[in-house]
Amino acid sequence: MSVLVYIQTQEGKATKAGLEVASFAKNMNVGDVTALVPGTLSGDGGLGSVGVSKVLHFSEGVTDNSQLSKLTQAAAQSVDASTIVFSGNNDGNSIAPRVAIAMNVGYVSGVTCLPEGKTFTRNVFSGKATAAVNVMSDVCVISITPNSYGIKSDAGEASVETFSADIGAQRVVLNGFTPTSNDGSVPLPEAERVVSAGRGLKGPENWGIVEDLARALGATTACSRPVGDMGWRPHHEHVGQTGLTIRPDLYIACGISGAIQHLAGVNQSKVIVVINTDPEAPFFKAADYGIVGDVFEVLPKLTEAIKEL
Amino acid sequence: MKLLVCISKAPDTTSRIAFTDGDKRFDESGVQFIVNPYDEWYALVRAIELVEAQGGSVTTITVGDATCDPIIRKALAIGASDAVRIDANPTDSSQVARLISNYANDKSYDIIFAGKETINHNSSAVPAMIAECMDLPYVALATSIDVDGDLSTLNCESTGGTNNVSVKGSFVLSATKGMAEQRIPNMRGIMSARTKPLTVVEASGVTATTEVSKFTLPPAKGDCVMVDADNAAELVRLLREEAKII
Numbered sequence: 001m002s003v004l005v006y007i008q009t010q011e012g013k014a015t016k017a018g019l020e021v022a023s024f025a026k027n028m029n030v031g032d033v034t035a036l037v038p039g040t041l042s043g044d045g046g047l048g049s050v051g052v053s054k055v056l057h058f059s060e061g062v063t064d065n066s067q068l069s070k071l072t073q074a075a076a077q078s079v080d081a082s083t084i085v086f087s088g089n090n091d092g093n094s095i096a097p098r099v100a101i102a103m104n105v106g107y108v109s110g111v112t113c114l115p116e117g118k119t120f121t122r123n124v125f126s127g128k129a130t131a132a133v134n135v136m137s138d139v140c141v142i143s144i145t146p147n148s149y150g151i152k153s154d155a156g157e158a159s160v161e162t163f164s165a166d167i168g169a170q171r172v173v174l175n176g177f178t179p180t181s182n183d184g185s186v187p188l189p190e191a192e193r194v195v196s197a198g199r200g201l202k203g204p205e206n207w208g209i210v211e212d213l214a215r216a217l218g219a220t221t222a223c224s225r226p227v228g229d230m231g232w233r234p235h236h237e238h239v240g241q242t243g244l245t246i247r248p249d250l251y252i253a254c255g256i257s258g259a260i261q262h263l264a265g266v267n268q269s270k271v272i273v274v275i276n277t278d279p280e281a282p283f284f285k286a287a288d289y290g291i292v293g294d295v296f297e298v299l300p301k302l303t304e305a306i307k308e309l
Numbered sequence: 310m311k312l313l314v315c316i317s318k319a320p321d322t323t324s325r326i327a328f329t330d331g332d333k334r335f336d337e338s339g340v341q342f343i344v345n346p347y348d349e350w351y352a353l354v355r356a357i358e359l360v361e362a363q364g365g366s367v368t369t370i371t372v373g374d375a376t377c378d379p380i381i382r383k384a385l386a387i388g389a390s391d392a393v394r395i396d397a398n399p400t401d402s403s404q405v406a407r408l409i410s411n412y413a414n415d416k417s418y419d420i421i422f423a424g425k426e427t428i429n430h431n432s433s434a435v436p437a438m439i440a441e442c443m444d445l446p447y448v449a450l451a452t453s454i455d456v457d458g459d460l461s462t463l464n465c466e467s468t469g470g471t472n473n474v475s476v477k478g479s480f481v482l483s484a485t486k487g488m489a490e491q492r493i494p495n496m497r498g499i500m501s502a503r504t505k506p507l508t509v510v511e512a513s514g515v516t517a518t519t520e521v522s523k524f525t526l527p528p529a530k531g532d533c534v535m536v537d538a539d540n541a542a543e544l545v546r547l548l549r550e551e552a553k554i555i
């Protein structure tokens with residue numbers, strides 16, 4: 001038995017999400033871990049250090065999920081994989097379900113911890129509950145919620161083989177890519193620290209204090225839905241039931257009331273800090289640490305205190 | 310333009326979540342149901358806008374039992390032309406996708422719309438699965454779409470940015486925020502929805518490949534530690550020494 005992991009790279013190195021997926025696969029303890037890497041790769045991409053024994057490198061840059069699905073199927077066949085693991089990010093979520101259907105096997109998305117046999121745990125009801133899901137087929141395809149497992153190092157180096165397969169024609173043509181965060185911060189779904197702000201900030205011109213705190217912490221910024229809807233912040237920062245679901249180690253909520261739809265997207269954060277003028281704000285019930293206070297006074301002080309560390 | 314929009318029934322976002330049948334099933338008693346927000350606000354409304362501008366029809370499709378009919382009528386009130394319900398109680402996403410694909414296969418829809426995810430299952434799986442079943446291209450997390458003849462151009466969220474892509478011919482998309490603005494049905498829409506066709510079709514035998522063995526509610530959160538507003542340094546200390554997070 002073996003495990004196949006689908007890995008994305010950036011400048012030839014496995015991304016953070018990729019290293020996490022490989023760590024997860026290694027620690028499932030069901031066989032050797034083979035990594036499929038489409039695109040650029042330098043050395044073993046850092047994959048040996050998280051327990052991957054073999055890398056199958058497909059050097060062409062491919063973006064169409066139907067082609068990437070065919071590629072994954074071919075790789076799974078070549079190593080006789082019993083489990084195929086993806087990161088549950090946008091790319092993984094568009095390829096993994098296709099692979100499961102094509103192979104006629106079970107798929108579990110958004111897995112948050114190591115399985116027991118073929119029973120996987122995932123979040124449902126937007127984080128308000130978890131489900132244990134049994135896969136009834138011999139082979140299973142899964143995707144892992146980013147930042148839910150972490151990266152575990154494991155000594156070793158992976159062998160690298162060139163891999164090729166018939167992946168069919170490209171049908172979705174990529175015309176261009178516009179990066180959302182040009183400030184170099186980690187994309188929100190992968191961020192370990194997030195500073196988020198809501199209507200309590202009063203207007204988009206006041207976001208400097210939020211960004212300062214985020215910068216001091218090495219955090220990514222997020223916002224509540226009305227803030228996205230009013231155009232104070234870009235849509236991609238909106239977290240909650242109808243926005244992104246995130247699970248950072250640290251979530252700092254500034255001037256956000258903590259409506260149930262907002263909490264749905266953030267309540268799996270490991271530590272939640274709430275700063276709000278209203279001691280009755282529902283968010284305090286979901287928080288680990290709270291400050292009843294005015295963001296315009298508290299945030300600059302907090303930023304200073306962090307800089308002093 | 311012949312468009313198909315996948316609509317699912319979801320518990321209202323403020324619903325209390327509870328389970329029955331030995332924690333194997335969601336307890337629907339007393340729960341208010343809505344059209345899954347991604348399906349309604351983004352997929353359905355954009356499909357209707359396209360047909361309003363260029364002509365054609367918007368059909369909604371739902372896999373579910375008769376308890377879905379009220380939310381299907383809502384979609385018709387917002388402006389869908391007609392609706393199909395596949396009468397089944399699906400237990401996993403592959404079942405939903407196979408049933409929808411079996412129905413849609415010989416009907417030559419130009420574009421099949423779905424939402425990014427359901428707010429109850431959160432799988433983000435059904436549209437990609439439909440695309441695979443029907444051997445169609447799939448564009449995930451679309452935030453805009455323009456259609457010019459058989460060429461569609463879309464923006465979609467990708468890791469760390471936005472992709473601009475184009476596709477020729479039929480394809481499947483999942484819609485997310487940005488695609489359209491929520492529409493409130495007006496009186497005329499609500500009246501006309503009552504007489505618009507809602508076709509119920511029998512489900513062909515498609516079996517699930519996964520099953521939920523148990524649902525669990527998260528453990529209750531401990532008390533929130535309050536820190537004085539003038540003492541930001543204390544919060545930083547707690548985060549470092551107690552929570553060990555910074």
Ligand SMILES: Cc1cc2nc3c(=O)[nH]c(=O)nc-3n(C[C@H](O)[C@H](O)[C@H](O)COP(=O)(O)OP(=O)(O)OC[C@H]3O[C@@H](n4cnc5c(N)ncnc54)[C@H](O)[C@@H]3O)c2cc1C
Nearest residue numbers: 198199200224225240241242255256257259261262277295
């Ligand atoms: C179907 C549906 C889906 C939804 N999905 C989402 C979602 O995905 N994400 C989401 O966020 N919302 C969502 N909402 C909206 C949600 O119900 C709330 O309306 C929203 O989260 C409120 O945003 P807010 O906390 O920024 O604003 P408000 O509720 O207006 O809260 C502002 C808070 O700031 C505090 N405040 C004011 N001034 C200051 C100050 N100077 N310093 C400190 N604190 C201050 C106030 O005490 C208040 O608690 C959804 C709603 C529905 C119906």
Ligand SMILES: Nc1ncnc2c1ncn2[C@@H]1O[C@H](COP(=O)(O)O)[C@@H](O)[C@H]1O
Nearest residue numbers: 315317372423424426427432433434435
């Ligand atoms: N039972 C269903 N009937 C019709 N469409 C569905 C159903 N379940 C899911 N979908 C569609 O597939 C999308 C993704 O659902 P999911 O994979 O469950 O997160 C939803 O936003 C709907 O558009």
